[in-house]
Amino acid sequence: METVMISACLVGDKVRYDGKGKYNPLVKEILQKYNLLPLCPEVLGGLSIPRDPSEIVKEKVITKNGKDVTKEYNKGAFLCLNPISFKHVRKAILQDRSPACGVNKIHNGKFDDGLITGEGILTKKLKENNIECYTIEEFYDKFIKEDKKDDQTLNELNELVK
Numbered sequence: 001m002e003t004v005m006i007s008a009c010l011v012g013d014k015v016r017y018d019g020k021g022k023y024n025p026l027v028k029e030i031l032q033k034y035n036l037l038p039l040c041p042e043v044l045g046g047l048s049i050p051r052d053p054s055e056i057v058k059e060k061v062i063t064k065n066g067k068d069v070t071k072e073y074n075k076g077a078f079l080c081l082n083p084i085s086f087k088h089v090r091k092a093i094l095q096d097r098s099p100a101c102g103v104n105k106i107h108n109g110k111f112d113d114g115l116i117t118g119e120g121i122l123t124k125k126l127k128e129n130n131i132e133c134y135t136i137e138e139f140y141d142k143f144i145k146e147d148k149k150d151d152q153t154l155n156e157l158n159e160l161v162k
């Protein structure tokens with residue numbers, strides 16, 4: 001089975017800034033067709049659980065209390081590449097809106113819950129290394145839902161020729 005990297009919080013690991021996970025029930029279906037490699041770049045970069053929330057402000061990552069944690073984010077993204085390359089991973093499922101894992105949207109850097117178009121530090125690094133990046137919904141629609149339709153059509157054809 002192909003191995004796909006996934007943001008660790010999406011499988012329920014309690015690695016988020018607030019000490020909680022963000023389990024997504026689509027994980028169960030994805031696991032039937034793929035091995036998952038859960039990684040949290042923020043924790044790998046040396047940040048604690050819990051920690052102050054951070055947002056991307058221009059080229060830097062800054063905590064709500066004004067601390068520059070860009071170095072930790074870059075380190076975490078870099079460290080993710082090792083297991084990814086070891087396991088021959090070509091695709092990643094990432095938690096949107098995160099300053100590390102955001103795929104299509106990130107917070108606007110004003111800590112007011114506003115969102116802008118953009119991607120996280122890890123996502124950028126993965127794309128530079130030719131890893132395809134998806135939100136979990138995008139991945140499900142592209143690789144699970146379509147397969148399910150094909151399986152259903154095949155089953156219907158099998159029934160017809162019986």
Ligand code: SF4
Nearest residue numbers: 007008009040098101
């Ligand atoms: S860095 Fe990524 S994996 Fe870690 S808590 Fe944030 S979104 Fe989840």
